[in-house]
Amino acid sequence: MEVPDRSRKSGTIDLDDGEERDMAAERSRPRTTIDSTVLETIRRRSVTTRVEIARELGVTPATVTNAVKRLMAAGLVIEAGHARSTGGKRASLLRINDEARWALGCTIEPARLSLAAVDTTGALRSRSVLPLPLGREPATIVETLRQGLDLMSARDSLSSATGIGFAMPSTLPAELRTALTATTAELGIPALETDEATCAALGSFWSGEQPEQGLTATVHANSHLAIALLQDGAPIQHAAEAASVLDHVCIDPNGHLCDCGMAGCLNLYAAGSALVEQARHTGLAADLDVNGIEESVNADAVLIALTATRGDDRAEQIIDRAARALMQAVWPVVAGLGVDTVVLTGTWIQAAPAPFSRAATQYARDYGKGLGRPVTVKVSEVQPHPCAVGAAVLALKSFLSTTGD
Numbered sequence: 001m002e003v004p005d006r007s008r009k010s011g012t013i014d015l016d017d018g019e020e021r022d023m024a025a026e027r028s029r030p031r032t033t034i035d036s037t038v039l040e041t042i043r044r045r046s047v048t049t050r051v052e053i054a055r056e057l058g059v060t061p062a063t064v065t066n067a068v069k070r071l072m073a074a075g076l077v078i079e080a081g082h083a084r085s086t087g088g089k090r091a092s093l094l095r096i097n098d099e100a101r102w103a104l105g106c107t108i109e110p111a112r113l114s115l116a117a118v119d120t121t122g123a124l125r126s127r128s129v130l131p132l133p134l135g136r137e138p139a140t141i142v143e144t145l146r147q148g149l150d151l152m153s154a155r156d157s158l159s160s161a162t163g164i165g166f167a168m169p170s171t172l173p174a175e176l177r178t179a180l181t182a183t184t185a186e187l188g189i190p191a192l193e194t195d196e197a198t199c200a201a202l203g204s205f206w207s208g209e210q211p212e213q214g215l216t217a218t219v220h221a222n223s224h225l226a227i228a229l230l231q232d233g234a235p236i237q238h239a240a241e242a243a244s245v246l247d248h249v250c251i252d253p254n255g256h257l258c259d260c261g262m263a264g265c266l267n268l269y270a271a272g273s274a275l276v277e278q279a280r281h282t283g284l285a286a287d288l289d290v291n292g293i294e295e296s297v298n299a300d301a302v303l304i305a306l307t308a309t310r311g312d313d314r315a316e317q318i319i320d321r322a323a324r325a326l327m328q329a330v331w332p333v334v335a336g337l338g339v340d341t342v343v344l345t346g347t348w349i350q351a352a353p354a355p356f357s358r359a360a361t362q363y364a365r366d367y368g369k370g371l372g373r374p375v376t377v378k379v380s381e382v383q384p385h386p387c388a389v390g391a392a393v394l395a396l397k398s399f400l401s402t403t404g405d
């Protein structure tokens with residue numbers, strides 16, 4: 001791979017006005033933020049030079065050089081040869097030292113607990129999926145986490161993990177959250193947690209399937225239907241965790257009554273239980289032997305989704321209805337905030353990428369006309385879904401932003 005060396009030009013051109021701008025930026029930003037931003041830029045560009053980074057971030061080459069010095073001392077960045085010479089000294093190429101550090105991500109679904117390990121580039125190193133036994137007593141979930149960590153430690157010593165991110169379902173009791181993070185703390189692994197949709201969005205972004213710039217919406221289906229927004233790859237924080245849940249957004253005021261007391265809520269159309277309920281009406285549930293009880297509802301929904309990909313009309317209609325309902329629920333956000341990309345994530349959505357994508361894209365095409373701009377819709381390809389990867393990325397970012405303290 002050839003990276004043109006433009007160091008001689010930009011090194012002098014940008015300096016005059018850049019220096020002042022840069023000094024102001026340096027005063028207002030803690031040094032660790034600059035390190036983290038430089039690291040993120042190197043990761044995104046795979047291989048790059050100090051000058052290219054300086055130009056992209058709008059800071060002086062000296063600032064980048066100092067940040068790179070600290071990142072190299074921490075073992076996070078290494079030099080990888082030289083750029084092609086355009087006359088004069090050739091610039092060193094920089095890349096992430098992907099062997100240096102790694103982080104863990106954990107997701108908890110109705111019937112399984114997943115762990116993923118990612119390296120500093122955000123690439124998946126290993127993962128393990130454990131069944132969560134029926135009943136799911138807090139002690140059982142904690143024990144399952146211990147077993148999962150044991151499995152992961154067979155490949156990498158846990159003491160070298162920088163941290164663990166938990167993609168916590170909002171239904172998880174506070175005591176259980178505390179017990180889970182205490183378990184990892186005992187092992188010396190710092191823990192942090194956030195909602196599943198934000199983790200899914202980060203996992204999808206770091207896997208390269210979302211644009212680097214702009215506002216993107218990630219829809220995540222698990223115990224809840226939720227949405228997370230990223231601006232240029234960074235999560236937009238909401239005031240309360242529950243604010244991202246779309247379960248009770250009204251799709252049809254004349255629809256069936258929901259448990260919440262209102263009619264036509266999204267979860268009656270697009271939740272895993274809704275897919276099973278629809279399958280009951282057409283006889284598909286009996287054919288597939290699915291019953292939609294809490295422990296199996298995700299697996300049941302996956303089965304229905306897979307059946308849709310095999311061309312079963314009944315299953316296709318269920319998926320079409322769910323995809324359109326999801327799009328209807330997020331559309332006010334897309335239209336009102338200027339979202340240009342919508343990524344659909346979650347096990348059963350990703351089990352039927354073609355039918356989901358077809359229906360959602362058609363919706364965006366129909367209603368995009370009114371917006372006067374195109375909206376891209378895609379189904380995530382990060383398997384089994386990007387949540388655990390995103391949770392690990394979260395732990396990694398937290399570690400990286402404190403490097404150099």
Ligand SMILES: [Zn+2]
Nearest residue numbers: 248258260265
């Ligand atoms: Zn409701």
